Amino acid sequence: MTPEKRAPEQSANGNKNRIGLTVADYRGAKSTLCPGCGHDAITGSIIQAAFEAGIEPHRVAKLSGIGCSSKTPAYFLSRSHGFNAVHGRMPSIATGVSVANRSLTLLGVSGDGDTASIGLGQFLHLVRRNVPLLYIVENNGVYGLTKGQFSATADVGSKAKSGRVNELMPIDVCALAIELGCGFVARSFSGDPKQLRPILKAALSHRGTAVVDVISPCVTFNNHEGSTKSYLNVKEHDAPLHDIFFIPRYENIEVDYAPGESREVTLHDGSRITLKKLGEDYDPGDALRALETIHHGRQEDKFVTGLLYVDPDKEPFEQDLKLVETPLASLPLEKVRPPKEVLDEVMSGLMTGKA
């Protein structure tokens, strides 16, 4: 059975997933974004991916910064705790949340302004620490809430609605993430849920920071002729590296492709990503190749999408900190207040001056 013919993980219980929840249990409040916004399509993919993966909503912390994209966590997984932080600072919040409770699944949504401008520093340090978190960048190259200014991911030559043309080099969040050793880097398009959903599911299974940059056209401020991130232009220039399929750890499906036709990546939790070759054979385990591919794509005005880079074995932050298994947040007093003998020992040292 090939994965694309396989029914989602809801088969046994009709419209329920493996933990007995319906897709409605993964929805959130009604979106207040513009009709047709790419972000809403991503929200739909997140809901579907979380539902299909059978994630327990109460184990999820949704995080975001400020901007149109950062509003979206209110529109999915309403049973989860959500944290809409200040502009550009979601990574530091995520770091604190993750360290305080290592058993949570963190799902962060940010935008190109939130990540590549005001939040670039925190984004890079998050990646550097490898904080376990799915970090989605809803990337439209424009500031929506403040009405149409260029963001730092605007492509050279892209025209704003005002007629101004961007001459500055765009910041590529995927290339930066790869450079800093991020263990899961993908790019996708809000209009391609078939590609985006398996990427999201795989990213949720990855143990470490997973950066997913999703080109998400702004229908109001960046969908005109001359904009490189309009629906039309992205569709025309979308260059997928491969077809992606995700097989969760709890399913035992064998995928049959002719030899050399596909690649498989096994994630730390035992789930698998199958990449079916489209053009040339792309190895997502090669960081230099990934950077080269991104650069060539830009030169050729192409949006290279797919799983750009993956390293499932990179050590996540909580391992670096050597945290106890019990979440720090649930440790009882007796575990965190040393006994009186310790204070006595310290005090007697301070009386005698013993180092």
Next chain:
Amino acid sequence: MKASNNDFSIHVATVNGSGSQTANTTLMRAVFQMGVPVSGKNLFPSNIAGLPTWFTIRVSERGYLARTRRNDVLVAMNPETSVEDIASMGPGSILLLNEGVPAPKIPGDRVVYKVPFNKLVEPLVPDAKLRKLVVNMIYVGVVSHLLGIDFEEVDHALTAQLGRKPKALDMNRAAVKLGAEYATEHLKPAPFRVERRNKTADKVLIEGNQAGALGALFGGVTFLSWYPITPSSSLAESLQGYLERYRRDPKTGEATFAVVQAEDEIAAIGMVLGASWTGARAMTTTSGPGLSLMTEFTGFAYYAEIPAVIWDIQRVGPSTGLPTRTSQADLLSTAFMSHGDTKHIILLPATVEDCYTFGMRAFDLAERFQTPVFVLSDLDIGMNTWMSDPFQYPDKPWDRGKILTAEDLAKTAKFERYRDLDGDGIPYRTLPGTDHPLAGYFTRGSGHDEQALYTENPDTYKRVMDRLAAKYETARVAVPPPVIDRTKGAEIGILGFGSSHWAILEARDRLAADGLTTSYLLLKALPFTKEVKSFLESMKVIYVVEQNRDAQMKALLTMEYPELATKLRSILHYDGLPIDAQSIVDQVQEREREGVLSR
């Protein structure tokens, strides 16, 4: 006032990075072990090595631990500053000069000792680099001989510090001996000395930052994120040391804590908020510029109601200011930190013991009130050495505030994150990961209603802001009250806080000796408790003592009690050096004279 036995201060002028710390600590500890109260103040530059640095050891039988402007013994090791150092010494003082340092003409009423430190050290230490470090230990020998500091105690103090490095210990011992022998042979005893007493038994010597770290340790801290900045780094590093030692399983290596060195102070406070929101006991430490960077997140935490403990070890601002000098000038900006209407709970430690207890209490208050709690210490308390009674083990469990568990939620029909159910302004919260369909809510810094849903509704906004104000009112009865010392019949009050406390204690004694009795209120926290108002009401005049230019505490009192504002007078000190008693005495006496004239 003249120096006398057990009442004088030793001023040591050396070069930063020359290892004088061990020497000075040895002298200080030896005096302490002789039963005489001491305090040590380090006056250091913002520099790693090469610039001048001074260390003052105050010996005070009466237990005065504040800085004193009067230095009685000078150890002039640094040729760069010796001319000024010598000129600053008054009649009757003792000058111990490194032979060859430039010196002005010294009046005959000073006792001068010249010691060829460099010549003495040469045969002892062949390595020139090492020599620079060991030479300081020679003055320990000389000073100890001159001032009658017991050599057995000197040796104890030295062994306590270097006991784990036998080679270094031997060499330093030899240097002390060399100094002592030289002094015995060539120098006559000094006119004042240290005499054994029994006033330090069971006392400890500790820096405030170390005390704060101990408080956090016993308060059950689980998360610390910080960015290195003087003078707060030693709090974070000291805490990290204690955590590594006492909170990591020696067998498995697993830690019940996390320390993250953040990329900047914005990230440091962000991580604290993320961790606190999730249920960790989280704190950060910072100073001046770092505090400014935390401003936006502070407003967020206030409005979204997230606990956070923020230690600010105040240094001189604005901007980079004087990074290694002390001040109390962050008060006003911290009290209302953030854009929009905010007011914060602030703890004001005056002693190292306060640093310890507030290290615990700040967490309880932050979690009880679901809001940032600041501990405004300063460089003088934080980085100088203070004598104290040993700290008491906490007799109460922690207070984690109003947290609803899945079991609690099972007994209720609905959960509203920001509903005031108890009439105290404090709502209930749930932690992420709580396994109940009602548990989730959406935290945001934008306008929200009782259910944490987005709204721009004018009535709702106002209602939420009024509740936050009500919560602040509740805090008035929860924060530590002031300590009040009333003198019968005194109409003059002194109000102080933080490190000014020690200079005020001494100043009150001196004023009383000159015939002016005072009552004293030592403020320990914001918001003001009812005791503050009744103290102000009961006094004719209140001198508000503070270490800043703009009379920031007086401004806060004036805002709160405009009807009492005419009674308030400012005693200010803001040159970056710790406030001393004489400065207070002089200003009070001058203002009193003016007051009498105008009455």
